[in-house]
Amino acid sequence: MNDFLEVVVVGIGNGAVYAMLGLGLVVIYRSTGLLNFAQGELSMFSTFIVWTIWNAGVPLWLAILGGMAGGFLVGILLHQVAVSPLGDPHEKPLAVVIVTIALFLALNGAAQLIWGTVDKRLDPLFGQSQVTIGGVAIQWQKIGAVLVLVALATGFVLLFNRTKLGLAMRAVASNSESAGLCGVPVPRILMLGWGLAAAVGTVAGVFTAPQLGLGTNMMQLTLIFGFAAITLGGFDSLIGAVVGGMVVGILSAVVPQYVSTFERMPLAPAFILILAVLLFRPQGLFGSKEVQRV
Amino acid sequence: MSLLEVSGLRCGYGIVEVLFGLDLSVAEGELVVVLGANGAGKTTTLRAISGMIPASGSVRLDGTEVLGRRPDQLLSAGVAHVPQGRGTISALSVEDNLRVGGYQRSSAEVTEDLEMWFEVFPRLSERRTQLAGSMSGGEQQMLAIARAFMSRPRLLLLDEPSLGLAPLVTREVFDRLRDVTQQMGSAVLLVEQNANLALDFAARAYVLEAGSIVVSGSASELQGDEAIQKAYLGL
Amino acid sequence: MTSTGPRWVRYASGAVMAVVLVALPFMFPAFRVNQFVTWMCLAVAAAGLNLLTGFNGQISVGHGALYGLGAYTAAILVTDSGWPMLATPVAAAAVCFVAGVVIGLPALRIKGLYLALVTLAVATLFPALVEQFSSLTGGSSGLSLVVPQDDCPRGRPECPVRWESPIDGLASDQWRYFVFLAVTVVMFIVVANIVRSRTGRSLVAIRDNEVAAEASGVNVSRAKILTFGTSAAIAGVGGAMLALNNGRVNPTSFTLLVSIYLLVAVVVGGAATIVGPAVGTVVAGLFNDVIAPELPGRFENAAPVILGVLLVIQMLLAPNGIVGQIRDLQARIAARRHGGDPGGQTGHLATPGGTGTEPEDLGSASGT
Structure with a gap:
């Protein structure tokens, strides 16, 4: 039983990271209506920024804030030069796929160019120690990940529902033409959406790096898990990203442990989940019905 | 000087030309209607003025050229636009729709105006937290008008408010519109197919046909001229 | 798929192409020839x-x-x-x-x-x-x-x-x-x-x-x-x-990179054209196998960055790819010669399932 619980704890810890990445994906989906295939690489890139600052002797938490700011700027820049000129993403999905994939390649290459191909070491934000609760050992890092996730999700919920910027973002996502007619500066709102998504992605990377090693490819699998999370939760639902992340995290930890067919494919349960949800409940658990269009 | 002065406005989609050098003007506080059949270019005229589509020619507001600005920039200059099909944001609640309408104003002003509009349109007040998309056509039109006024515009561009509404509801919308514009003192540039209603509402009228203004005059002149009515207004 | 341009141009370019394809293995060392074969597979x-x-x-x-x-x-x-x-x-x-x-x-x-x-x-x-x-x-x-x-x-x-x-x-x-x-x-x-x-x-x-x-x-x-x-x-x-x-x-x-590579080849060469994927594969192959290895040591890893940037530029400026762009150009020239409107615009990247973004006025406007 304890073995099982320990696997579940691992799953929750991973799930928190998937959910963080998912939050970024949801923010972009909500503001611009597109699936950002470069989100993982954005997150990897800004984690390297964190590492650079941290490596220069700055405390890790401060370095993370620096990395988030850096990611924010990179996100804004990419949106302005590459994504925004494309126009409505739902009019030409192929162009969107190609451009976000191009950004994927460019960010990955740029990171290799700047930081090399040897993995870097980033300390876990909450240290190496662990507590034992009811016979189950839990690393503080995992508890920290869940707490940070809850904080981020709460922050975004408040942002969307309680602030003027959030109102504008919801308006733009639902009907950008009308939002513009109401005086919302649509291009600036879209740009901020990308910036915010990149900033929150930094945190996902900071929790992934100590586990997998800070390398240029570390977020590629995580991205698929993040997509699985928001597919399950609903592409436009923040709460959905959190719940979906947890479910995906636990499933992909537990299933390979007990089903030998999936032994070396933790991704398989996530894949089956994506497929099943899109087929039978495309709006996910918490998404709005509107997502079904396209 | 007029509040709005449009001259030589030309516009098209791709290779299809829709407007051929259109001239019109609206004075401060004036109610003006552009009449025309389906496809004459009425919607395009409004979209070109508010910067939703590229156009050439000249659109002056208080003598300042505003052609080429984005809709949100035009709104800060005092021009609000209720588009065809009302443009309510269906995934937002009624209250949030109104708040978005006041996006460029301080939240204190917005809260104040919000209460005022809920008094003017009690039906919106009842449905405050309901999603805009779930309301009836007439209610959505009221919401769209109230939302446009949330920015306290000097000029309201209004695109066919009667579209898709039952005659009685249309009548009600126009009655409320008249009250509200009087109260707010805004000028209105309305485009309509329903000539009878619109000429009752407006002081001055233009008739648009195939992308050009063919007739203009006071509303009473047009109402009195049988030849014009027969030729252009199908009355 | 309609090819434009005079018939002799098509035959001539086909012949040139055939000659080049036959001559290639005699002009390059074995390892290059092997790369060419890999490009064919792709x-x-x-x-x-x-x-x-x-x-x-x-x-x-x-x-x-x-x-x-x-x-x-x-x-x-x-x-x-x-x-x-x-x-x-x-x-x-x-x-x-x-x-x-x-x-x-x-x-x-x-x-x-x-x-x-x-x-x-x-x-x-x-x-x-x-x-x-x-x-x-x-x-x-x-x-x-x-x-x-x-x-x-x-x-x-x-x-x-x-x-x-x-x-x-x-x-x-x-x-x-x-x-x-x-x-x-x-x-x-x-x-x-x-x-x-x-x-x-x-x-x-x-x-x-x-x-x-x-x-x-x-x-x-x-x-x-x-x-x-x-x-x-x-x-x-x-x-x-x-x-x-x-x-x-x-x-x-x-890996995923191969899938990306294939998609890039299609888009660069020209989606929805017959020779587009071949052209795109050759361009991408030249880039990856011939140009990229020549990059000076420090910039060895710059290839994906350059590729990404080029792709973005292409999507913004020439979304129909090389072959699509050439075809559009030919159509425009032909149209100018015949005085017609350029109907050859190929919207390959349009939505699957719905092309209309025109405002409501358009349909009727062209009718009046």
Whole structure:
């Protein structure tokens, strides 16, 4: 039983990271209506920024804030030069796929160019120690990940529902033409959406790096898990990203442990989940019905 | 000087030309209607003025050229636009729709105006937290008008408010519109197919046909001229 | 697909192309010739992807997996079952057709960006699948193709695939080049015939407006599933060619990057054009295999950055790709000559299922 619980704890810890990445994906989906295939690489890139600052002797938490700011700027820049000129993403999905994939390649290459191909070491934000609760050992890092996730999700919920910027973002996502007619500066709102998504992605990377090693490819699998999370939760639902992340995290930890067919494919349960949800409940658990269009 | 002065406005989609050098003007506080059949270019005229589509020619507001600005920039200059099909944001609640309408104003002003509009349109007040998309056509039109006024515009561009509404509801919308514009003192540039209603509402009228203004005059002149009515207004 | 330009231009450029293709293996060293063969494999797979994504509007970021499936099918058949080598592409096509149909079924309900997402997951999953079934595939250490001979137990590299030239004066790499060139040309002719047929026109009709296609009597579901299957089969042939050429298959050869590469080749060359994928593969191949290795040491890793930036620029300035752009240009010139309007604009990147963004006024405005 304890073995099982320990696997579940691992799953929750991973799930928190998937959910963080998912939050970024949801923010972009909500503001611009597109699936950002470069989100993982954005997150990897800004984690390297964190590492650079941290490596220069700055405390890790401060370095993370620096990395988030850096990611924010990179996100804004990419949106302005590459994504925004494309126009409505739902009019030409192929162009969107190609451009976000191009950004994927460019960010990955740029990171290799700047930081090399040897993995870097980033300390876990909450240290190496662990507590034992009811016979189950839990690393503080995992508890920290869940707490940070809850904080981020709460922050975004408040942002969307309680602030003027959030109102504008919801308006733009639902009907950008009308939002513009109401005086919302649509291009600036879209740009901020990308910036915010990149900033929150930094945190996902900071929790992934100590586990997998800070390398240029570390977020590629995580991205698929993040997509699985928001597919399950609903592409436009923040709460959905959190719940979906947890479910995906636990499933992909537990299933390979007990089903030998999936032994070396933790991704398989996530894949089956994506497929099943899109087929039978495309709006996910918490998404709005509107997502079904396209 | 007029509040709005449009001259030589030309516009098209791709290779299809829709407007051929259109001239019109609206004075401060004036109610003006552009009449025309389906496809004459009425919607395009409004979209070109508010910067939703590229156009050439000249659109002056208080003598300042505003052609080429984005809709949100035009709104800060005092021009609000209720588009065809009302443009309510269906995934937002009624209250949030109104708040978005006041996006460029301080939240204190917005809260104040919000209460005022809920008094003017009690039906919106009842449905405050309901999603805009779930309301009836007439209610959505009221919401769209109230939302446009949330920015306290000097000029309201209004695109066919009667579209898709039952005659009685249309009548009600126009009655409320008249009250509200009087109260707010805004000028209105309305485009309509329903000539009878619109000429009752407006002081001055233009008739648009195939992308050009063919007739203009006071509303009473047009109402009195049988030849014009027969030729252009199908009355 | 209508080619524009005078007939003699087409014949002349075709002849030049043929001469170049024949001369290439005699002008370059063996390792280059081998690279050219690799490009052919990719070009075939890209042509398959183009049928699906370019002509039918179903976006797949997962064709690398089908390419890999074809490669493993060929490798396993040659090594374990002792099939003659040139029969394996047919088997690979059959296996991949079935796999394509299986993926195509859910794709009936999943469209656009969401289909891209599902296929992206397929691409990411494939290397893990290979490792999971390592008893069949050799797992992460890969599988060498060995010609079945009594003294050659499976997996031993002593008896690798050999391509001995039956013609005097033709080196083995040159012989292999021509064999693969023939297969490639055949595959492109197959694609061209599909596209020019009634079926091909219905694929495009579905891409442009699914509802209208359905209304005019096209069985949309059937056409989409068959397209997925056919597209996968062609990609599988490409994969089988790769396995036969390299004499070895490896899970790392079929990562997400291959899927991306294929999609890039299609878009760069020109989606929904017949030779586009070949042109795109050559451009991408030149970039990856010829230019990138020449980058000075410090900038070795700059290749993907440059590729990414170029791609973004292309999508913004010339979204129809090289061939599409040339065709648009020809159409415009022809239109100017005839004084007509330029009707040759090819909107390949338009939405699958709906093209209209025109405001409500337009339809009626043009009528008055």
